[in-house]
Amino acid sequence: MAATLLFGACSKDFLDRIPVNKTAEEDFWRTENDVKLAVNAVYGKLSDGMYSDGASDLVHAQYPWESPSTDISSGSVTTALNAGWDYIPIRTCNYFLDNVDKATMDAALKERYKAEVRFIRAYLYIPMVERFGDIPLVTKVLTREESNVPRNAKSEVLEFLYSELQDISTKLPASYSSDDKGRITKGAALALKARLYLFENNWEKAAATAKEVMGLGYSLFKAGTESELDKKDNYSTFVDFDNVADESKFRLGLRSYEGVFESENEGNSEVILDRQYIEITQSQLNNTFLMEGSVGGWSSLTPTQNLVNLYPSYKTGQPVGTITPAVRAANYAKADKADFVKEFKNRDPRFYASILFETAPWNALTPEGGYKFAWQSGKSNMSQTGYNFRKLVDPASNRRQLDSYANIILLRYAEILLTYAEAQNEVSGPDATVYDALDQIRVRAGMAKVDRTIYATKAKLRELIRNERAIELVLEGSRYYDIRRWKTAPDVMKNIYSISNGLAQERAWTERLYLMPVPQSEMDLSYGVLTQNKGY
Numbered sequence: 001m002a003a004t005l006l007f008g009a010c011s012k013d014f015l016d017r018i019p020v021n022k023t024a025e026e027d028f029w030r031t032e033n034d035v036k037l038a039v040n041a042v043y044g045k046l047s048d049g050m051y052s053d054g055a056s057d058l059v060h061a062q063y064p065w066e067s068p069s070t071d072i073s074s075g076s077v078t079t080a081l082n083a084g085w086d087y088i089p090i091r092t093c094n095y096f097l098d099n100v101d102k103a104t105m106d107a108a109l110k111e112r113y114k115a116e117v118r119f120i121r122a123y124l125y126i127p128m129v130e131r132f133g134d135i136p137l138v139t140k141v142l143t144r145e146e147s148n149v150p151r152n153a154k155s156e157v158l159e160f161l162y163s164e165l166q167d168i169s170t171k172l173p174a175s176y177s178s179d180d181k182g183r184i185t186k187g188a189a190l191a192l193k194a195r196l197y198l199f200e201n202n203w204e205k206a207a208a209t210a211k212e213v214m215g216l217g218y219s220l221f222k223a224g225t226e227s228e229l230d231k232k233d234n235y236s237t238f239v240d241f242d243n244v245a246d247e248s249k250f251r252l253g254l255r256s257y258e259g260v261f262e263s264e265n266e267g268n269s270e271v272i273l274d275r276q277y278i279e280i281t282q283s284q285l286n287n288t289f290l291m292e293g294s295v296g297g298w299s300s301l302t303p304t305q306n307l308v309n310l311y312p313s314y315k316t317g318q319p320v321g322t323i324t325p326a327v328r329a330a331n332y333a334k335a336d337k338a339d340f341v342k343e344f345k346n347r348d349p350r351f352y353a354s355i356l357f358e359t360a361p362w363n364a365l366t367p368e369g370g371y372k373f374a375w376q377s378g379k380s381n382m383s384q385t386g387y388n389f390r391k392l393v394d395p396a397s398n399r400r401q402l403d404s405y406a407n408i409i410l411l412r413y414a415e416i417l418l419t420y421a422e423a424q425n426e427v428s429g430p431d432a433t434v435y436d437a438l439d440q441i442r443v444r445a446g447m448a449k450v451d452r453t454i455y456a457t458k459a460k461l462r463e464l465i466r467n468e469r470a471i472e473l474v475l476e477g478s479r480y481y482d483i484r485r486w487k488t489a490p491d492v493m494k495n496i497y498s499i500s501n502g503l504a505q506e507r508a509w510t511e512r513l514y515l516m517p518v519p520q521s522e523m524d525l526s527y528g529v530l531t532q533n534k535g536y
Contacts, residue, residue, distance in 0.1 A: 032105035045089035049477015056479035057492035075508030083516035093121035115171035165193040207423035223255035253446015263406035272411040283403035293381030311351035329501035354391040386499030
Protein backbone atom coordinates (compact mmCIF):
# COMPACT_ATOMS: atom_id res chain seq x y z
CA MET A 1 0.00 0.00 0.00
CA ALA A 2 2.86 2.36 0.84
CA ALA A 3 4.52 1.68 -2.52
CA THR A 4 1.25 2.25 -4.37
CA LEU A 5 0.70 5.57 -2.62
CA LEU A 6 4.29 6.63 -3.25
CA PHE A 7 4.20 5.94 -6.98
CA GLY A 8 0.73 7.45 -7.28
CA ALA A 9 1.83 10.63 -5.51
CA CYS A 10 4.74 11.03 -7.91
CA SER A 11 2.58 11.09 -11.03
CA LYS A 12 2.73 14.29 -13.07
CA ASP A 13 -1.05 14.75 -13.06
CA PHE A 14 -1.13 14.64 -9.27
CA LEU A 15 1.53 17.33 -8.85
CA ASP A 16 0.51 19.62 -11.71
CA ARG A 17 -2.48 21.27 -10.02
CA ILE A 18 -3.59 24.85 -9.42
CA PRO A 19 -3.95 25.73 -5.68
CA VAL A 20 -7.63 25.71 -4.76
CA ASN A 21 -7.30 29.01 -2.83
CA LYS A 22 -5.98 30.98 -5.83
CA THR A 23 -7.12 31.85 -9.35
CA ALA A 24 -4.76 31.37 -12.26
CA GLU A 25 -3.99 34.67 -14.00
CA GLU A 26 -5.08 33.31 -17.36
CA ASP A 27 -8.50 32.47 -15.87
CA PHE A 28 -9.01 35.97 -14.43
CA TRP A 29 -9.84 39.30 -16.15
CA ARG A 30 -12.79 37.77 -17.95
CA THR A 31 -15.97 39.02 -16.32
CA GLU A 32 -17.40 42.15 -14.77
CA ASN A 33 -17.26 40.49 -11.37
CA ASP A 34 -13.54 39.75 -11.81
CA VAL A 35 -12.93 43.45 -12.41
CA LYS A 36 -15.09 44.50 -9.46
CA LEU A 37 -13.16 42.19 -7.13
CA ALA A 38 -9.87 43.53 -8.45
CA VAL A 39 -10.95 47.15 -7.92
CA ASN A 40 -12.06 46.37 -4.38
CA ALA A 41 -8.64 44.87 -3.67
CA VAL A 42 -6.91 48.02 -4.93
CA TYR A 43 -8.96 50.10 -2.48
CA GLY A 44 -7.05 48.28 0.25
CA LYS A 45 -3.94 50.27 -0.77
CA LEU A 46 -5.47 53.50 0.54
CA SER A 47 -4.04 54.60 3.86
CA ASP A 48 -4.35 57.65 6.08
CA GLY A 49 -1.64 60.17 7.03
CA MET A 50 -1.87 59.80 10.80
CA TYR A 51 1.73 58.72 11.26
CA SER A 52 2.87 61.52 8.96
CA ASP A 53 1.93 63.99 11.69
CA GLY A 54 4.37 62.14 13.96
CA ALA A 55 7.14 63.77 11.92
CA SER A 56 5.81 67.23 12.81
CA ASP A 57 5.87 69.49 15.85
CA LEU A 58 2.35 68.53 16.97
CA VAL A 59 2.74 64.80 17.53
CA HIS A 60 5.32 62.55 19.19
CA ALA A 61 5.83 59.16 17.51
CA GLN A 62 7.71 57.36 20.26
CA TYR A 63 8.38 53.98 18.62
CA PRO A 64 10.88 54.09 15.71
CA TRP A 65 9.97 50.56 14.61
CA GLU A 66 6.40 51.62 13.78
CA SER A 67 7.20 54.33 11.24
CA PRO A 68 10.00 56.57 9.95
CA SER A 69 8.40 59.55 11.72
CA THR A 70 10.46 59.10 14.89
CA ASP A 71 13.74 59.45 13.01
CA ILE A 72 12.45 62.24 10.78
CA SER A 73 11.26 64.32 13.72
CA SER A 74 14.56 63.84 15.54
CA GLY A 75 16.48 65.01 12.49
CA SER A 76 18.56 61.83 12.45
CA VAL A 77 17.79 61.01 8.83
CA THR A 78 20.23 58.93 6.80
CA THR A 79 20.00 57.09 3.51
CA ALA A 80 19.37 53.90 5.48
CA LEU A 81 15.89 55.27 6.27
CA ASN A 82 12.94 54.70 3.97
CA ALA A 83 10.71 57.74 4.53
CA GLY A 84 7.96 56.54 2.19
CA TRP A 85 9.55 55.47 -1.09
CA ASP A 86 7.17 52.66 -2.08
CA TYR A 87 6.21 51.54 -5.58
CA ILE A 88 4.59 48.24 -4.62
CA PRO A 89 1.04 49.64 -4.25
CA ILE A 90 1.56 51.78 -7.35
CA ARG A 91 2.49 48.63 -9.26
CA THR A 92 -0.79 47.08 -8.07
CA CYS A 93 -2.67 49.99 -9.64
CA ASN A 94 -0.67 49.73 -12.84
CA TYR A 95 -1.26 45.97 -12.99
CA PHE A 96 -5.02 46.55 -12.85
CA LEU A 97 -4.90 49.24 -15.55
CA ASP A 98 -2.72 47.06 -17.80
CA ASN A 99 -5.13 44.11 -17.63
CA VAL A 100 -8.67 45.44 -17.17
CA ASP A 101 -9.37 45.76 -20.90
CA LYS A 102 -9.17 41.97 -21.24
CA ALA A 103 -12.54 41.68 -19.48
CA THR A 104 -15.86 41.64 -21.31
CA MET A 105 -18.18 44.06 -19.51
CA ASP A 106 -20.14 47.30 -19.74
CA ALA A 107 -17.81 49.93 -21.24
CA ALA A 108 -19.02 52.84 -19.10
CA LEU A 109 -18.61 50.86 -15.89
CA LYS A 110 -15.14 49.79 -16.96
CA GLU A 111 -14.13 53.44 -17.48
CA ARG A 112 -15.45 54.31 -14.04
CA TYR A 113 -13.48 51.50 -12.43
CA LYS A 114 -10.36 52.66 -14.28
CA ALA A 115 -10.91 56.18 -12.94
CA GLU A 116 -11.21 54.86 -9.38
CA VAL A 117 -7.89 53.03 -9.66
CA ARG A 118 -6.22 56.00 -11.34
CA PHE A 119 -7.32 58.11 -8.38
CA ILE A 120 -5.76 55.65 -5.94
CA ARG A 121 -2.51 55.76 -7.92
CA ALA A 122 -2.53 59.57 -7.78
CA TYR A 123 -3.30 59.46 -4.05
CA LEU A 124 -0.25 57.22 -3.54
CA TYR A 125 2.02 59.42 -5.65
CA ILE A 126 1.29 62.68 -3.79
CA PRO A 127 3.12 61.94 -0.50
CA MET A 128 6.06 60.56 -2.47
CA VAL A 129 6.49 63.60 -4.70
CA GLU A 130 6.05 65.92 -1.72
CA ARG A 131 8.63 64.07 0.38
CA PHE A 132 11.25 63.29 -2.24
CA GLY A 133 10.78 65.91 -4.96
CA ASP A 134 11.95 64.27 -8.20
CA ILE A 135 10.71 60.67 -8.40
CA PRO A 136 10.29 58.06 -11.15
CA LEU A 137 6.87 58.41 -12.75
CA VAL A 138 5.79 54.84 -13.55
CA THR A 139 2.40 54.30 -15.19
CA LYS A 140 2.67 50.69 -16.34
CA VAL A 141 4.00 47.37 -15.07
CA LEU A 142 7.69 47.26 -15.92
CA THR A 143 9.59 44.32 -17.31
CA ARG A 144 12.90 43.36 -15.74
CA GLU A 145 14.71 45.15 -18.55
CA GLU A 146 12.72 48.36 -17.94
CA SER A 147 12.96 48.36 -14.17
CA ASN A 148 15.82 50.84 -13.66
CA VAL A 149 13.88 54.07 -14.11
CA PRO A 150 15.44 57.51 -13.50
CA ARG A 151 13.76 60.23 -11.49
CA ASN A 152 11.38 62.53 -13.32
CA ALA A 153 11.45 66.21 -12.43
CA LYS A 154 8.95 67.09 -9.71
CA SER A 155 7.27 69.52 -12.10
CA GLU A 156 6.60 66.68 -14.57
CA VAL A 157 5.06 64.50 -11.88
CA LEU A 158 2.89 67.35 -10.63
CA GLU A 159 1.59 68.15 -14.11
CA PHE A 160 0.75 64.49 -14.59
CA LEU A 161 -1.16 64.40 -11.29
CA TYR A 162 -3.07 67.62 -11.94
CA SER A 163 -4.09 66.36 -15.39
CA GLU A 164 -4.99 62.89 -14.07
CA LEU A 165 -7.18 64.20 -11.26
CA GLN A 166 -8.98 66.63 -13.56
CA ASP A 167 -9.73 63.89 -16.10
CA ILE A 168 -10.73 61.46 -13.35
CA SER A 169 -13.20 64.02 -11.96
CA THR A 170 -15.07 64.00 -15.29
CA LYS A 171 -15.44 60.22 -15.26
CA LEU A 172 -16.77 59.73 -11.73
CA PRO A 173 -20.25 60.42 -10.36
CA ALA A 174 -20.93 62.93 -7.60
CA SER A 175 -22.51 60.16 -5.50
CA TYR A 176 -23.47 56.48 -5.56
CA SER A 177 -26.39 54.32 -4.55
CA SER A 178 -26.27 52.72 -1.12
CA ASP A 179 -24.76 49.53 -2.60
CA ASP A 180 -21.67 51.42 -3.77
CA LYS A 181 -21.47 54.10 -1.10
CA GLY A 182 -17.86 54.77 -0.16
CA ARG A 183 -16.44 54.55 -3.65
CA ILE A 184 -14.35 57.39 -5.04
CA THR A 185 -16.41 60.28 -6.36
CA LYS A 186 -15.98 63.40 -8.47
CA GLY A 187 -15.74 65.34 -5.19
CA ALA A 188 -12.87 63.16 -3.98
CA ALA A 189 -10.90 63.73 -7.20
CA LEU A 190 -11.36 67.50 -6.98
CA ALA A 191 -10.64 67.56 -3.24
CA LEU A 192 -7.37 65.70 -3.75
CA LYS A 193 -6.47 68.06 -6.57
CA ALA A 194 -7.19 71.06 -4.30
CA ARG A 195 -4.95 69.54 -1.61
CA LEU A 196 -2.11 69.12 -4.07
CA TYR A 197 -2.45 72.69 -5.35
CA LEU A 198 -2.34 73.91 -1.74
CA PHE A 199 0.72 71.82 -0.89
CA GLU A 200 2.42 73.54 -3.83
CA ASN A 201 1.23 77.01 -2.71
CA ASN A 202 -0.61 77.40 -6.01
CA TRP A 203 -3.12 79.74 -4.41
CA GLU A 204 -5.41 80.64 -7.32
CA LYS A 205 -5.92 77.08 -8.49
CA ALA A 206 -6.26 75.75 -4.94
CA ALA A 207 -9.01 78.31 -4.21
CA ALA A 208 -10.80 77.67 -7.50
CA THR A 209 -10.73 73.89 -7.11
CA ALA A 210 -11.82 74.02 -3.47
CA LYS A 211 -14.72 76.26 -4.51
CA GLU A 212 -15.82 73.59 -7.02
CA VAL A 213 -15.98 71.06 -4.18
CA MET A 214 -17.89 73.55 -2.02
CA GLY A 215 -20.62 73.53 -4.66
CA LEU A 216 -21.14 69.75 -4.59
CA GLY A 217 -23.43 69.57 -1.55
CA TYR A 218 -21.10 68.56 1.29
CA SER A 219 -21.65 70.06 4.75
CA LEU A 220 -20.04 69.89 8.17
CA PHE A 221 -21.35 67.21 10.52
CA LYS A 222 -23.28 68.56 13.51
CA ALA A 223 -24.48 66.59 16.52
CA GLY A 224 -27.99 67.34 17.72
CA THR A 225 -27.86 65.57 21.07
CA GLU A 226 -25.52 63.89 23.54
CA SER A 227 -25.60 60.25 24.58
CA GLU A 228 -26.37 59.39 28.18
CA LEU A 229 -22.71 58.52 28.82
CA ASP A 230 -21.54 61.78 27.23
CA LYS A 231 -23.88 63.76 29.45
CA LYS A 232 -21.96 62.47 32.49
CA ASP A 233 -18.79 64.32 31.45
CA ASN A 234 -18.53 67.32 33.78
CA TYR A 235 -16.95 70.21 31.89
CA SER A 236 -17.99 72.87 34.41
CA THR A 237 -14.73 72.02 36.17
CA PHE A 238 -12.82 73.30 33.15
CA VAL A 239 -15.07 75.92 31.54
CA ASP A 240 -16.70 78.98 33.10
CA PHE A 241 -20.07 78.80 31.38
CA ASP A 242 -22.17 81.97 31.20
CA ASN A 243 -25.46 80.09 31.38
CA VAL A 244 -27.20 76.87 30.36
CA ALA A 245 -27.33 77.90 26.70
CA ASP A 246 -23.59 78.58 26.68
CA GLU A 247 -22.88 75.15 28.14
CA SER A 248 -25.13 73.50 25.57
CA LYS A 249 -23.34 75.29 22.71
CA PHE A 250 -19.97 74.18 24.06
CA ARG A 251 -21.00 70.56 24.57
CA LEU A 252 -22.68 70.15 21.19
CA GLY A 253 -19.63 71.75 19.53
CA LEU A 254 -17.41 69.19 21.21
CA ARG A 255 -19.70 66.30 20.25
CA SER A 256 -20.00 67.56 16.68
CA TYR A 257 -16.24 67.65 16.18
CA GLU A 258 -15.46 64.27 17.73
CA GLY A 259 -18.57 62.70 16.21
CA VAL A 260 -17.26 63.21 12.68
CA PHE A 261 -14.82 60.34 13.22
CA GLU A 262 -16.93 57.91 15.27
CA SER A 263 -18.35 54.67 13.88
CA GLU A 264 -21.94 55.57 14.68
CA ASN A 265 -21.71 58.53 12.28
CA GLU A 266 -19.93 56.82 9.37
CA GLY A 267 -20.68 58.26 5.97
CA ASN A 268 -21.92 61.56 7.37
CA SER A 269 -22.35 64.69 5.25
CA GLU A 270 -18.75 65.84 5.85
CA VAL A 271 -17.07 62.72 4.47
CA ILE A 272 -15.69 63.08 0.96
CA LEU A 273 -13.71 59.83 1.03
CA ASP A 274 -13.00 57.30 3.75
CA ARG A 275 -11.10 54.04 4.05
CA GLN A 276 -13.69 51.44 4.95
CA TYR A 277 -13.28 48.46 7.26
CA ILE A 278 -15.37 45.32 7.70
CA GLU A 279 -16.47 44.49 11.23
CA ILE A 280 -14.79 41.40 12.70
CA THR A 281 -13.10 40.58 9.37
CA GLN A 282 -10.89 43.65 8.99
CA SER A 283 -10.01 46.10 11.76
CA GLN A 284 -8.03 49.32 12.00
CA LEU A 285 -5.72 50.02 14.93
CA ASN A 286 -6.34 53.66 15.90
CA ASN A 287 -7.64 52.69 19.33
CA THR A 288 -4.48 50.69 19.97
CA PHE A 289 -2.07 53.28 18.61
CA LEU A 290 -3.65 56.28 20.36
CA MET A 291 -5.01 55.11 23.72
CA GLU A 292 -2.89 54.73 26.85
CA GLY A 293 -1.75 51.53 28.48
CA SER A 294 -4.38 51.21 31.21
CA VAL A 295 -7.14 50.90 28.58
CA GLY A 296 -5.25 48.66 26.19
CA GLY A 297 -3.42 51.23 24.07
CA TRP A 298 0.23 51.68 23.17
CA SER A 299 0.50 55.51 23.17
CA SER A 300 2.25 55.25 19.82
CA LEU A 301 1.31 58.79 18.80
CA THR A 302 0.81 61.41 21.50
CA PRO A 303 0.21 65.19 21.59
CA THR A 304 3.08 67.57 22.24
CA GLN A 305 2.94 70.71 24.34
CA ASN A 306 3.27 72.63 21.05
CA LEU A 307 -0.13 71.31 20.03
CA VAL A 308 -1.74 71.93 23.41
CA ASN A 309 -0.59 75.55 23.32
CA LEU A 310 -2.33 76.19 19.99
CA TYR A 311 -5.92 75.73 21.21
CA PRO A 312 -7.38 79.22 21.76
CA SER A 313 -9.64 80.49 24.51
CA TYR A 314 -13.27 79.47 24.35
CA LYS A 315 -14.21 82.76 26.00
CA THR A 316 -12.31 85.18 23.74
CA GLY A 317 -11.31 83.18 20.68
CA GLN A 318 -7.79 84.51 21.12
CA PRO A 319 -4.52 82.61 21.80
CA VAL A 320 -3.99 81.68 25.44
CA GLY A 321 -1.00 82.63 27.50
CA THR A 322 1.43 79.81 28.16
CA ILE A 323 3.35 79.03 31.33
CA THR A 324 6.97 77.94 31.55
CA PRO A 325 7.85 74.24 31.63
CA ALA A 326 9.27 74.70 35.15
CA VAL A 327 6.02 76.17 36.49
CA ARG A 328 4.00 73.45 34.79
CA ALA A 329 6.21 70.76 36.32
CA ALA A 330 5.90 72.32 39.78
CA ASN A 331 2.11 72.42 39.47
CA TYR A 332 2.01 68.82 38.28
CA ALA A 333 4.14 67.68 41.22
CA LYS A 334 1.50 68.87 43.71
CA ALA A 335 -0.85 66.24 45.10
CA ASP A 336 -3.76 68.60 44.46
CA LYS A 337 -3.92 69.09 40.68
CA ALA A 338 -6.02 72.28 40.83
CA ASP A 339 -3.16 74.60 39.89
CA PHE A 340 -2.02 72.22 37.16
CA VAL A 341 -5.46 71.99 35.58
CA LYS A 342 -5.82 75.78 35.42
CA GLU A 343 -3.70 75.72 32.26
CA PHE A 344 -6.41 73.73 30.50
CA LYS A 345 -9.39 75.86 31.48
CA ASN A 346 -11.66 77.65 29.02
CA ARG A 347 -10.18 76.17 25.86
CA ASP A 348 -11.66 75.62 22.41
CA PRO A 349 -14.07 72.62 22.58
CA ARG A 350 -11.87 70.85 20.04
CA PHE A 351 -9.18 70.72 22.72
CA TYR A 352 -11.35 68.58 25.00
CA ALA A 353 -12.49 66.49 22.01
CA SER A 354 -8.89 65.83 20.93
CA ILE A 355 -6.57 65.80 23.97
CA LEU A 356 -6.53 63.71 27.12
CA PHE A 357 -4.86 65.58 29.98
CA GLU A 358 -4.66 64.88 33.71
CA THR A 359 -8.21 64.53 35.18
CA ALA A 360 -9.94 64.84 31.75
CA PRO A 361 -13.23 62.87 31.82
CA TRP A 362 -14.39 60.46 29.13
CA ASN A 363 -17.32 58.42 30.37
CA ALA A 364 -18.10 57.01 26.93
CA LEU A 365 -14.77 55.18 26.75
CA THR A 366 -15.64 52.31 29.09
CA PRO A 367 -18.84 50.29 29.63
CA GLU A 368 -19.15 51.36 33.24
CA GLY A 369 -18.21 55.02 32.63
CA GLY A 370 -16.18 57.01 35.15
CA TYR A 371 -12.93 57.10 33.17
CA LYS A 372 -10.56 60.01 33.87
CA PHE A 373 -7.16 60.30 32.29
CA ALA A 374 -4.19 59.89 34.61
CA TRP A 375 -0.63 60.02 33.32
CA GLN A 376 1.78 57.41 34.65
CA SER A 377 5.29 58.41 33.68
CA GLY A 378 7.61 55.57 32.80
CA LYS A 379 4.91 52.89 32.81
CA SER A 380 4.52 50.49 29.90
CA ASN A 381 2.61 51.84 26.88
CA MET A 382 2.25 55.30 28.37
CA SER A 383 2.88 58.67 26.77
CA GLN A 384 6.23 60.37 27.21
CA THR A 385 4.67 63.83 26.83
CA GLY A 386 2.03 63.49 29.53
CA TYR A 387 -0.90 63.67 27.10
CA ASN A 388 -2.79 61.18 24.93
CA PHE A 389 -5.05 61.62 21.95
CA ARG A 390 -8.79 61.26 22.22
CA LYS A 391 -9.38 62.24 18.60
CA LEU A 392 -9.82 59.29 16.18
CA VAL A 393 -10.38 56.84 19.05
CA ASP A 394 -13.76 55.13 18.66
CA PRO A 395 -15.27 54.81 22.16
CA ALA A 396 -18.05 52.47 21.03
CA SER A 397 -15.49 49.86 19.96
CA ASN A 398 -13.64 50.19 23.25
CA ARG A 399 -16.85 49.75 25.26
CA ARG A 400 -17.50 46.54 23.34
CA GLN A 401 -13.89 45.48 23.99
CA LEU A 402 -13.36 44.97 20.27
CA ASP A 403 -10.84 46.27 17.77
CA SER A 404 -12.04 49.39 15.99
CA TYR A 405 -13.76 48.95 12.65
CA ALA A 406 -14.59 52.63 12.24
CA ASN A 407 -13.97 54.02 8.77
CA ILE A 408 -10.91 56.30 8.58
CA ILE A 409 -11.65 59.57 6.82
CA LEU A 410 -9.12 60.45 4.11
CA LEU A 411 -10.78 63.60 2.74
CA ARG A 412 -13.41 65.70 4.50
CA TYR A 413 -15.23 68.94 3.91
CA ALA A 414 -13.57 70.87 6.77
CA GLU A 415 -10.24 70.50 4.98
CA ILE A 416 -11.76 71.95 1.81
CA LEU A 417 -13.06 74.98 3.73
CA LEU A 418 -9.60 75.54 5.22
CA THR A 419 -7.97 75.09 1.81
CA TYR A 420 -10.27 77.69 0.33
CA ALA A 421 -9.76 80.11 3.24
CA GLU A 422 -5.96 79.92 3.08
CA ALA A 423 -5.69 80.08 -0.70
CA GLN A 424 -8.25 82.86 -1.18
CA ASN A 425 -6.68 84.92 1.60
CA GLU A 426 -3.31 84.64 -0.15
CA VAL A 427 -4.87 85.62 -3.48
CA SER A 428 -6.85 88.67 -2.39
CA GLY A 429 -6.71 89.07 1.38
CA PRO A 430 -9.71 88.84 3.73
CA ASP A 431 -13.15 88.88 2.17
CA ALA A 432 -16.61 87.67 3.12
CA THR A 433 -16.11 84.23 1.55
CA VAL A 434 -12.90 83.61 3.54
CA TYR A 435 -14.51 84.63 6.81
CA ASP A 436 -17.56 82.49 6.04
CA ALA A 437 -15.45 79.37 5.41
CA LEU A 438 -13.65 79.83 8.73
CA ASP A 439 -16.86 80.68 10.58
CA GLN A 440 -18.46 77.42 9.46
CA ILE A 441 -15.63 75.44 11.04
CA ARG A 442 -15.48 77.47 14.24
CA VAL A 443 -19.23 77.63 14.85
CA ARG A 444 -19.60 73.89 14.27
CA ALA A 445 -17.02 73.40 17.03
CA GLY A 446 -18.89 75.71 19.43
CA MET A 447 -16.53 78.67 18.96
CA ALA A 448 -17.40 82.28 18.12
CA LYS A 449 -17.08 83.59 14.59
CA VAL A 450 -13.83 85.20 13.48
CA ASP A 451 -13.37 88.71 14.90
CA ARG A 452 -13.27 90.85 11.75
CA THR A 453 -11.65 93.74 13.60
CA ILE A 454 -8.68 91.78 14.91
CA TYR A 455 -8.21 89.65 11.78
CA ALA A 456 -8.60 92.43 9.24
CA THR A 457 -5.38 92.01 7.27
CA LYS A 458 -3.95 89.23 5.15
CA ALA A 459 -1.06 88.70 7.57
CA LYS A 460 -3.22 88.51 10.70
CA LEU A 461 -5.77 86.23 9.03
CA ARG A 462 -2.93 84.03 7.76
CA GLU A 463 -1.90 83.43 11.39
CA LEU A 464 -5.43 82.41 12.34
CA ILE A 465 -5.86 80.12 9.31
CA ARG A 466 -2.60 78.32 10.03
CA ASN A 467 -3.65 77.81 13.63
CA GLU A 468 -7.06 76.53 12.56
CA ARG A 469 -5.41 74.02 10.21
CA ALA A 470 -3.24 72.75 13.04
CA ILE A 471 -6.01 72.13 15.57
CA GLU A 472 -8.76 71.09 13.15
CA LEU A 473 -6.66 68.68 11.06
CA VAL A 474 -4.21 67.23 13.60
CA LEU A 475 -3.59 63.50 13.00
CA GLU A 476 -5.01 63.81 9.48
CA GLY A 477 -1.67 64.05 7.70
CA SER A 478 -1.32 67.70 6.69
CA ARG A 479 1.05 69.17 9.29
CA TYR A 480 4.26 67.56 7.99
CA TYR A 481 3.68 69.18 4.60
CA ASP A 482 2.33 72.47 5.99
CA ILE A 483 5.38 73.40 8.06
CA ARG A 484 7.62 72.69 5.09
CA ARG A 485 5.67 74.66 2.51
CA TRP A 486 5.29 77.56 4.98
CA LYS A 487 9.03 77.33 5.79
CA THR A 488 8.17 77.34 9.52
CA ALA A 489 9.76 73.96 10.28
CA PRO A 490 13.03 75.49 11.58
CA ASP A 491 11.02 77.51 14.12
CA VAL A 492 8.77 74.73 15.42
CA MET A 493 10.84 71.54 15.25
CA LYS A 494 12.39 71.88 18.70
CA ASN A 495 12.97 69.43 21.56
CA ILE A 496 9.78 68.21 23.21
CA TYR A 497 9.26 67.73 26.93
CA SER A 498 6.80 66.06 29.26
CA ILE A 499 4.51 67.89 31.68
CA SER A 500 7.08 67.13 34.40
CA ASN A 501 9.71 68.90 32.23
CA GLY A 502 11.52 65.71 31.32
CA LEU A 503 13.02 65.40 27.84
CA ALA A 504 10.64 63.32 25.71
CA GLN A 505 12.58 63.63 22.45
CA GLU A 506 15.60 65.55 21.28
CA ARG A 507 14.95 67.13 17.92
CA ALA A 508 17.07 68.97 15.38
CA TRP A 509 16.41 70.72 12.08
CA THR A 510 18.64 71.21 9.06
CA GLU A 511 17.81 72.54 5.59
CA ARG A 512 18.21 69.14 3.96
CA LEU A 513 15.10 67.90 5.84
CA TYR A 514 12.83 69.77 3.45
CA LEU A 515 13.31 66.67 1.30
CA MET A 516 13.86 63.07 2.35
CA PRO A 517 16.72 60.93 0.97
CA VAL A 518 16.24 58.29 -1.69
CA PRO A 519 16.78 55.05 0.29
CA GLN A 520 20.25 53.62 -0.26
CA SER A 521 18.71 50.22 -0.93
CA GLU A 522 16.86 51.71 -3.90
CA MET A 523 20.01 53.47 -5.10
CA ASP A 524 21.87 50.15 -5.04
CA LEU A 525 19.17 48.34 -6.98
CA SER A 526 19.20 51.01 -9.70
CA TYR A 527 22.88 50.49 -10.59
CA GLY A 528 23.51 54.22 -10.60
CA VAL A 529 20.36 55.30 -12.46
CA LEU A 530 18.81 57.00 -9.42
CA THR A 531 20.40 60.18 -8.06
CA GLN A 532 20.41 61.36 -4.44
CA ASN A 533 18.86 64.49 -2.93
CA LYS A 534 21.15 67.26 -1.78
CA GLY A 535 22.68 66.84 1.66
CA TYR A 536 22.56 63.04 1.88
